[in-house]
Amino acid sequence: MADALISFLIEQLASSAFEQIKENVRLVLNVEKEVHQFTESLKTIQAVLKDAENRRVKEAVVQDWLDKLKGVSYDMDNVLDEWNTQALKQQIEKQENEGENTLVNKKKVRFSISSPCNCFRFGHGRRVVIRHGVAKTIRQLNIRLTSIAEERLRYQFQSTTASGIEEPQQPKTSSLVDVSEIFGRENEKHTLISMLLGHSTSTGEEERGPLVVPVVGMGGMGKTTLAQLAYNDEKVKAHFEKRIWVCVSDPFDEIKIAKAIIGKDDTPTSDELDAIMQSVSKSVEGKRFLIVLDDVWTENDTKWNKLKLALKFGADSVKGNRILVTTRKETVARMMRATTHMIHLDKLNEQNCSSLFYYIAFFDRKKDKTDLFETIGNEIVKKCNGLPLAAKTLGSLMRYKNTLQEWCEVLNSEMWEIEEVEQNVFRPLLLSYYDLTSEIKRCLLFCASFPKDYKINKNNLIELWMSQNYLNSKNKTLDKRSIGQKYFDDLVMRSFFQDFQNDYYGNLENCKMHDIVHDFVQFLTRNECFIIESNGVNQATVLPSDSIHHLTLMLEAKGPLSLPTPFHGCKNLRSLTTLNYRRVTTTDWDLILQLKCLRALNLSRIGVKEVPKEIGELLHLRYIDLSWNKKLKELPDAMCNLCNLETLHLERCESLEKLPKAMGKLINLKHLYLDGCWGLSGLPKGVGRLRGLQILDRFVCGGGDDKEILQLADLGSFEHLQGTTLQIRDLGKVKDGCEQAQKAQLEKKKHLLELKLHFWSVPHTQQRISDEEVLDALRPHQDLKSLWVYRYEGSTLVFGNWIMSLQHLTHLSLYQFEYCESLPPLGKFPYLEVLRIGGMRRVEKVGFELLGIEETQTSPATATAFPKLKQLRFEWMDNWEEWDGVGDYCQVTIMPCLSSLEIDDAPKLKQLPDFLLHNRPQLQLKGYKARDLARRGKAVSSIG
Secondary structure (H helix, E strand, O other): OOOHHHHHHHHOOHHHHHHHHHHHHOOOOOOOOHHHHHHHHHHHHOOOHHHHHHHHHHHHHHHHHHHEEEHHHHHHHHHHHHHHHHHHHHHHHHHHHHOOOOOOOHHHOOOOOOOOOOOOOOOHHHHHHHHHHHHHHHHHHHHHHHHHHHHHHHHOOOOOOOOOOOOOOOOOOOOOOOOOHHOOOOOHHHHHHHHHHOOOOOOOOOHHHOEEEEOOOOOOOOOHHHHHHHHHHHHHHOOEEEEEEEEOOOOOOOOHHHHHHHHOOOOOOOOOOOHHHHHHHHHHHHOOOOEEEEEEOOHHHHHHHHHHHHHHHHOOOOOOEEEEEEEOHHHHHHHHOOOOOEOOOOOOOHHHHHHHHHHHHHOOHHHHHHHHHHHHHHHHHHHOOOOOOHHHHHHHHHHOOOHHHHHHHHHHHOOOOOOHHHHHHHHHHHHHOOEEEEEEEEHHHHHHHOOOOOOHHHHHHHHHHHHOOOOOOHHHHHHHHHHHHHHHHHHOOOOOEEEEEEEEOOOOEEHHHHHHHHHHHHHHHOOEEEEEEEEEOOOOOOOOOOOOEEEEEEEEEOOEEEEOHHHHHHHHEEEEEOOOOOEEEEHHHHOOOEEEEEOOEOOOOOOOOOOOOHHOOOOOOOOOEEOOOOOOOOOHHHHHOOOOOOOOEEEOOOOOOOOOOOHHHOOOOOOOEOOOOOOOOOOOHHHHHHHOOOOEEEEEOOOOHHHHEEEEHHHHHHHOOOOOOEEEHHHHHHHHOOOOOOHOOHHOOOOEEEEEEOOOOOOHHHHHHHHHHHHOOOOOOOOOOEEEEOOOOOOOOOOOOOHHOOOOOEEEEEEEEOOOOOOHHHHHHOOOEEEEEOOOOOOOOHHHHOOOOOOOOHHHHHOOEEEOEEEEEEEOOOOEEEEOOOHOOOOEEEOOOOEEEEEEEOOOOOOOHHHHHOOOOOOEEOHHHHHHHHHHHHOOOOOO
């Protein structure tokens, strides 16, 4: 973690932009020598950081040394950031004074000072004071860093260029297994054996070589054990003529693996690759084989392809060959192109985990004695959270503890305080951790700031990483969100996250960390991340270290939001998060405003009614979350002084009436969340200057009279929107609607997946015609997947010429169309899965027009209406009387995938159409009306 921070600092100190800072500071004190010495000390320390990171787990003094190093590095980061911020503010003020409305280019102002005389256009005396302060701070930091660099000699760290650095040893495995110690995994074993013995389900798969079956899971989950069970199964033994078990580990040595496949007796004397691979082919020729490659780490397909090619040539005459691979990295399975038959190994259920624990813990104990320990033992089992290795380790530990007090001590201790857990359970996780790049290590360890079992939102996590400046890459073409996505995917592929939840469109949205992984990252960050669970109003908490940088507060009882004592330990905080604070009575802003180093501040759901103007002094802030503070009415203008701010969450601030006029000064703002801010009547004109905005989930159209409010046409200026959802409100009050809708350029917003269009209700004919024109001009990108249209007041639902071109549409919702009398041919959408229709009070009949079937169609048997539709919902259809069947067109396939039908508030509807009344045993009916009509028709066998 320190390595990534130091690498970033070195890069900044060596940048051409920082030369300008030195030039300005040199006018007061010559600090060029100080900066050079500071940089050289960082480089010297950087050379031994790998060894220090390895040793800190076992040596507390090394951990202390690293904490001091990170402390001075963070302080230098603050100095650079403060200077950059002052320069940035001066650029903004210059534009404000000159009345410029052009965008400030962030790349041009990063440490940007055009010349010494132009920096800080205020009194000469103040310039001197600031420069003097910067120079003095750098000198003090250099003294501290020099001492730390000299102290490293005491620990005799090994340089990364030197040999002999102790690396965590990866344990060797064999094919032997004690079946009596295995609990659970019956289903996984059955699945795996079926894959090993069965035929390939993919055409041509075995023509490309032996079928690869990967078993993927986090360290300690039992991948090797599952492979051993399958390898020693009697059916497997009888099926394969040749079985070979190879412990691969890291590095992936194709020569060593090849020799293990060949066998000692037949191994050639030459170590030439060609001779070895020829022998591999010969050794498996004409034989059905099973090869287990246990613990594979490499993602290098070059080495893998050499081995697979040799096995393919040797096995061409025999089908059914298998390569069973165990790995903790899904990227390995992808590299092997083996995701079709991949098995993800999940945790044991509580019963099997408990059985494994007690089998080991109560070995050779009498039953009457074990009963005394079971209550405590059950709680200890919960600590394992289904991880077999943890159950074995704690079971072995408890076998030799004979008193209830000893068992209670284990129960009440943190996992990392148990030496056996640290040595046995954390060791496999350390192997995975050390395999990460230093940048991704920082991202993983930040997750220690979340409590156990916390649902982590992927996008929010990436924004928090961004706020801490973790997302830097040598590839300057990648934006930070893309880098964060890459880092997140890497952690997912390595099994650091679990319990995944997808959004509407199948994209990963939320996840959790396994409890043991959480314990592990807390173990590694115990001096940097801290979580306080407060159960009492006056409960005093002392931070364990002044080096805490990420603090999470969890309040269970009603009371004020307060910070730990003594407060001085908090002043280095870079993130402050409040959770479970729905019952906060007051917020002590005086304390929060002293946290001058904060990069991220989360005060969501705590009943904030007012934000003080002094928040504008927290100049390092990149991330603010004020969401779900329903009584918050406005934000202070001073918040616009936060020129580093990148993310602002205001979702569900229902009373928020306006945003500050000077929003245009937030030139680094990339993410603005306004969903659920019902009180907003428009967005200030300054928001239109934020051309770098990537996420804007809610846009409120101005009516044209107020020149300080954004108009619909201004949407066209946001060229870099990457958010998946955009809601446009008050379309009905747009003047020159057609022209403005065209200028909004929705068609160019290719990342947009969901579009919500809200029209305003104005009861006169001219406005209704305008709605049709506006809708016709709002053509979105053709890849749109979800469309919502509300309170549309056109007389016909034409959707211009564009709606039927949305061939990727999966969700469609149409509500409160007061003047529409018929429905469009929605049955033509090839991928539509969810359709919701409501509030169409003039619709009396639904028939062929909805299905998209013409009554004059000559070949009805070839048609399919709604081929992918799964959910259909009608509500608030006051005058709907008839829903026609298809009559003579009964051969037409209609809604073959429909699984849910809901009808509510359709009092005049008399019956369901014939195509819903036959052969639909899986159809679930929801809503009184749908159930009632089904009972009358006696057509649906199961009513949901």
